[in-house]
Amino acid sequence: MKSLNKFFQYYKPYRGLFFADMFCALLLSAIDLIFPIIVRFLLNDVYVLKNENKILKYVFIIGAALLIMYIVRYFCQYFITSWGHIMGAKMEANMRKDLFNQFQKLPFSYYDNNNTGTLMSRIITDLFDISELAHHGPEDLFISILKIVGSFIILSSINLPITLVLLVITLGMVYFSVFYNRKMKHVFMRNRKEIAEVNAVVQDSLAGIRVVKSFANENVEEKKFKKGNKQFLKTKEESYFIMGKYYSGNGFFQGILYLAAILFGGILISKSLLSVSDLVIYILYINIFLNPIDKLVNFTEQFQRGITGFERFLQVINTKPAIVDKEDAIEVFNPRGSIKFNNVSFGYDDKNDVLKDIDIEISAGKNIALVGPSGGGKTTFCNLIPRFYEATKGDITIDGIDIKDIKLNSLRNAIGLVQQDVYMFGGTIKENIAYGKQDATDEDIIEAAKRANIHEFIENLEYGYETHVGERGVKLSGGQKQRISIARVFLKNPPILILDEATSALDNESERFIQQSLEELSKNRTTIVIAHRLSTIRNSDQIIVLTDNGVKEKGSHKELIAKNGLYATLYNMQFDILK
Known part of the structure; x- marks a missing residue:
């Protein structure tokens, strides 16, 4: 019921459209129910008349009335099919917006535990079935109930005993439908999970296609896909077996309805308790009565597909973001950039x-380097500052303000981050650089590119700054992507810089240019540099050596070399390798 209540909330913006759709459905049902009554009137009251003129008069009047009704039915059907679907599509768009916005709010930890392909399945496949349910569900249910109730009332007025027999058979159909409806719900949920797993394998394989081909592991990926695909097929087969029993069972009950009408109708006719014309009308109404039952059968399948998809949708929507703004969080403008870790x-x-x-104090405007063995927590240390993850113990302050007391947007706008794994968005070079500042002018973008030493390269391209980079920047080299990501930070111009091996993908010549640019950018800003090339951080104000046991050493390059500890060992190892 909670899922249904949440589902109904999405109808609110389109209440007018919804009620218009239901009104059209009401007219549609009424016209279908009236037709057999008109046929009965013609058979019992008109065609038995001896006066030809009167018969023709009634036929033309009824014909005109039917023409008007079917014109009305045409427009009602058009509205239901077009605007009803549009309503469902709009609801789907709203759900997709809510789901995408929720994805934006969820922390890194959520994506650590969920595959992108699985999440894509929720935003595409699941929502399509929800859209179909949103449109067809209420309409089919409403039309079916109207026609079933209307048919029973009219059939009861024709002959109550036969109607009671049909009611007993119908109750059997209802019990049968409910029983298999429950089975379908479970199997459809498994279908959702299995197709999501297949999507995850496909996404993973296609995203890493270059690695796959470099290792000639196409057969490995084919086996992984085959396994997931086979498992999905297995659940689909199970669902179709259940659906087969469901549809064939309902078809059997429908046949029993006709059989009961003909059998009991024949008995009553033989005893002069029912006219042949009334039996004909009775069978016509059974046909009208079976049509909504077919709709209900389709509705139950559609309902289970839609509601299981909606429940998976709610699993994401109801996930509470672990990192959110406090109610009294404040904005910070141009912070000086002093950072302090208090027992973190x-x-x-x-x-x-x-x-x-971790107890570390970084003065505003200082250049701090983090070094240490892999797994020592250097990247994690930096990820805690913009609150990509939340410290499990202790607190972190900027200019003496706990970062939990600062609005997330404000906090992250004050921090520029160049990561080791550079991500390029699909689009142009210009758009990728402008990602650092959405309202940047062309002059600002060009200036940022110049400071990142990438302007000349861009200018020599056929389309210059309008050159498309391809998916994840596949058309660019690692060094070019790195310099574009650095240009983003130049454009953003934040008071705090975090450089997570920002020059790791560059050749020696490019690294020298970028190092000069970064040194210029770092002036009067708090800069935290993670570097494996220790030669690039010798001029840092302070070097902090992090291991899995915490801060091992800290000091300037000269101090740590003189100390002859872990830093000196790491530095001398690199120096020997370079020699």
Whole structure:
């Protein structure tokens, strides 16, 4: 019921359209119910008349009335088919918007545990079935109930005993439908999960197609897909077996309805308790009565597909974002950039901490380098500052303000991040650079590109800044993508910089240019640099050595070399390799 209540909320913006759709459905049902009554009137009252003129008079009047009714029926059917579907499509669009917005709010930890292909299945496949239910569900249910109730009333007026027999058979159909309806719900939910897994495998394989081909592992991916596809087929087969029993069972009950009408009708005719014309009308009404039953049969399948899809939709919508603004959160404008970690710990699960009891103070405008073995928590340390993850213990402050007391947008607008894994959005180079500042002018974008030493390369391209980069920037080299991502940060111009191996993908010449640009950008800004190339951080104000046991060492390059500890060991190892 909670799912249905939430589902009905999406009808609110389109109440006028919904009620118009239901009104058209009412007229449609009424016209279909009236037709056999008119036929009965013709058979019992008109065609028995001896006066030819009177017969023709009634026939023309009834013909004109039927023509008007079917013109009305035409417009009602048109409205239901067109505007009814449009209403469903609009509801689907609203749900997709809500789902996408929810995806934007969920933290990194949610995406750590959920595959992109699975999430794509929820926003595309599931919502399509929900849209169909939103349009056809209420309309089919409304028409079916009207026709069934109307047919029973009219049939009862013709002959109550036969109608009672049909009622007993119909109740059997209802019980049969409810029984298999429950079975279908479970199997359709499994179908959803299995197709989501298939989508996840496809997305993963296509996104990593270059890795697949480089290892000649097409057969491995085919086996993975085959396994998921086979499992999905298995659940589909199970669902079709249940549907086969469901449809054939309902077809059997429908045949029993005709059989009962003919059998009991024949008995009553033999006893002069029923006229032949009334039996004909009775069978016509059974046909009208069976049509909504067919709709109900289709509705139950549609309902289960739609409602299971909606429940999967609600699983995402009802997920509470772990990281949200506090009610009294404040905006910060142009912070100086002093950062302090007060006894901070963090772990991706309840058992193992990646960071343990970190106490670090970074003065505004200082250039700080984080080094250490892989797995020491350097990237995690940086991800805690913009609240991509929430510290499990302790607190982090910027200019003495707890970051939990700062609005997320305000906090993240104050931080520029160049990550090790550069992501390029589908579109042009210009659009990718402008992602750092949506209202940037062409001059701003060009200036940012120049400072990132990528302007000349862009100018030499056939379409310049309007060149499309391809999916994930496939048309660009690693170094070019890195420099474009750095141009984004130049454009954003934040008071705090986080450079997560920002020059790792560059050749030596490009690295030298970028290093100069980054040094210029870092002036009077708080900069945190993660680097494996220790030669690039010798001029940092402070170097912090992080291990899985916390802060191992900190000091300037000269101080740490003189200390001859872990940093000196790491530095000398790289120096020996370079020699």
